[in-house]
Amino acid sequence: MKLAMAVVLPFHLFRTLLLCAMSLWLFGCSGGSLDSDTDQPDPLVLVNAGANQTVNEQSRVVLNASAVGTTDTLTYSWSASPSLTIIHADPNAPAATFVAPSTTTVLSYTLSLVVTDGNGNQGNDTVQITVQPVNESPNALITVTQPVLAPQARYPAGVEVILSASASNDIDPPDTLNPIAAWRWQQTAGTDVLGSVSLDGDSLAFITPILDDASDLTFELTVTDQEGAQDTAMITLGVLSASQTQPLVNAGVDHQVYSGETIILTGNASTSIPAGLPLEFNWLNDSELVPFINNRSAEKTFAIAPSVTQTQSVTFTLSVTDSFGNVVDDSISVRIKPLPLSSVNDTGVMLQASLTENGTQHQADFPGQDGQRGRDIVNENNQLEKAGRGEQGFDFTRLDAFGDEQDDEQTNWSCVRDNNTGLVWEVKTTDTGLHSQQHRYSWLQATNTGGFPGVTGSAGVTCANSQCDTLSFVEAVNEEGLCNFFDWRLPTHNELLSLVHFGNVTGTKIDLDYFPNTNDLQTSPLWYWTSLPSADGVSGGGARTAWAIDFETGNDNFLNKATLNKVRLVRGGR
Known part of the structure; x- marks a missing residue:
């Protein structure tokens, strides 16, 4: 219990008075008889x-x-209820501190002090600490997140503007x-643009008014923190006519x-007015x-890249004029870039696709298609130099029975040279001879067999030579010396694929002007x-299948x- 004192005595005076009082109590009571011995109370420790x-x-509180x-x-020993973190560096000194906790309501703490002297005597006292909440006001901030313009610039009419308060803190x-x-948002000046807009979010979106004259719009933002304090900010936007x-x-x-090749000019223009x-x-x-x-006045069009001998840059500018001028x-x-020398044929595809159709029209909205790149479109644009002739980007020359170049006007030829790949190809005939279009063969090779050489064909059943397999056919053609060459062979997969004319959507997929009789119609x-x-199809360690096109x-x-x-x-080739 706290001792009410008008004056706190110095320790040496207090101790002197205490000793005197104890002497009077010991010797003065009941006549002061020495024989009169009673229990003594423990010495007191007085605490404030x-x-x-x-x-x-x-805040930092000092005790x-x-x-x-x-x-x-x-x-000295301090404690608190409810609990607090008390900093008490020297237990032999009364001074202590603590930091008042954050709060949104008034808090009350009871701090107790227990003091023990050198004789083990103790005293105690308490003190009440009341903690008051203190709320700093929030900071309201407005930024324009769309569109982003230079400072002091006026905003276009008829466009969406987004104001953000997310930076408020x-x-x-x-x-x-x-x-x-x-x-909370509100408009304080200018033509009303918030008639159907939510005003209670951390952002505000609206459409700038379309007026005959330039105008200003002023908006005010009020933010409220979790403890009820508020702050406001304002912003004024200039709007063009x-x-x-x-x-x-x-x-x-x-x-x-x-x-x-085709240069894709996919322009885009719009106006909010x-x-x-x-x-x-x-x-x-x-x-x-x-x-x-192609069409200078179109929003989306294309150009044809001119022939260059070294890489050059070209600038295209789309100029747009509205009805106001x-x-x-x-x-x-x-x-x-210069067209590279390539030993790979193009596909022959000239069609371009949109979301709804395929056609020969240029599709500016879908750039990078096969029909816009490669030898085929370069040929279409009359910039592909050919040694011979052929559909699309293909370049072929006819050879006679002696391997010499044959004029295209002649109707008889035995072989065709691909001037792009350098390969020379056999031409099929309509008769029943060695090169007839009707002949068919089983697959048989002496090397590169995949572990299984293939199947020997039956004699003369589907061909004109003794054995109707690919090995026998190659031997027969080399013995004949077709076009005066003696190194004929089966083509590789990529070699044969180079003849496929994918652009021929209705007929046999090859240039039939140079490779007639490919289709026997049966x-x-x-x-x-x-x-x-x-x-695929490996059995017993050997490949039982081979690729065909x-x-x-x-x-x-x-x-x-x-x-x-x-x-x-x-x-x-090879």
């Missing part, structure tokens, strides 16, 4: 824990106490994950093509190469053997080597 305090949350006992040495939130409890609002223009993306329509387009070429542009442009850069599919055995569909597949299929021999 200090005055009650009212402090602010998160100042005093005590006297029967010895000079005293030990509170330096002393009770919940760090949700420092702001509420947002309808006639001042310019179209948005995008000329596309920079890219790279080869000489003779209905009265600004229609838009007029004009593609400009800022280059000395002057590539041909506003002119806006955007540019792309296109790198044009057999379907039109499988032709390659020299490549297949890993169908000239009716362009597909390939592995077939049993005993299957009877057509053969077109090749020489040269």
Whole structure:
């Protein structure tokens, strides 16, 4: 219990008085007889824990106490209810501190001090600490997240603007994950744009008004923190008039093509002002190469890459004019590289696809298609130099029975040279001789067999030579010396695939001007053997199948080597 004293005596005076009182009690009572011995009370330790305090949350509180006992040495022990973290560095001194906790309501703590002197005597006292909540006001901040413009710039009319309050903050939130409890927007000046807009979120989206004159819009944001404090911020946006609002223009993306290929010009332009329509387009070429542009006044079009001997860059600019006379442009850069020498044929495909159809029309919305790249489109653009002739990007020359070049006007030829790959091919005939289109063979090779050489054909059943298998046919043609060559062989998979004309969508997939009699009009599919055995169909450690290509569909597949299929021999290359 706290001892009420007007004056706290110094320890040495207190101890002197205490000793005197004890002497009087020992000798003065009941006549002061020495024989009169009674129990003595334990010596007291007098404690004063200090005055009650009212402090602010998160402040540092100092505890100042005093005590006297029967010895000079005293030990102090502080505790708190509810619990607090008390810093008491020296237990022989009364001074201690603690930091008041964060709170949104008033808190009350009872701090107890127990003092023990050197003789083991104890005294105690308590002090009340009241903690008051202190709330710092939040900070309201407004940023424009869409569209992003230079400072002080005016916003176009008729576009969506998004204001964000997400950067607003509170330096002393009770919940760090949700420092702001509420947002409230309002428009304080300008044409009303918030008629159907939610005003209670951390962002505000609206459409700028379309007016004959430029205008200003002012908005106010009020944020409330979790403890009820508020802050406001304002922002004023300048808005252009309808006639001042310019179209948005995008000329596309920079890219790279080869000489003779299609340059995709996928422009895009729009205006937020209905009265600004229609838009007029004009593609400009800022280059000395002057590539041909198909339709300069179209929003999406294409150009033909000119022939170059070294890589050059061409700039295309899309200029757009609205009905108010506003002119806006955007540019792309296109790198044009020389057409590389290639030993690989193109596919023959010239069709371009959209979401709904296939056709020969240029599809600017779907760039990078086969019909826009490679030898075929370069030939279509009249920039492919050929040694001979052929459909699309194919380049063939007819050879006579002696292997000499044959004029295309002649109707008889025995072989065809592919001027792109360098390969020389057998031509099939309509008669019943060695090279007849009707003959078929089983697959048989002496080398590169995949562990199983194949199947020997029956004598003269499906062909004109003694054994109707590929090995016997190759030997017969080399013995004959077709076109004066003696190194004929089965083609590899890629070699035979190079003849497939995928662009021929209605007939046999080969250039029939140079390879007639490919289709005997009786057999379907039109499988032709390659020299490549297949890993599929392995039995007993050997490949029982080999790859073939169908000239009716362009597909390939592995077939049993005993299957009877057509053969077109090749020489040269590898």
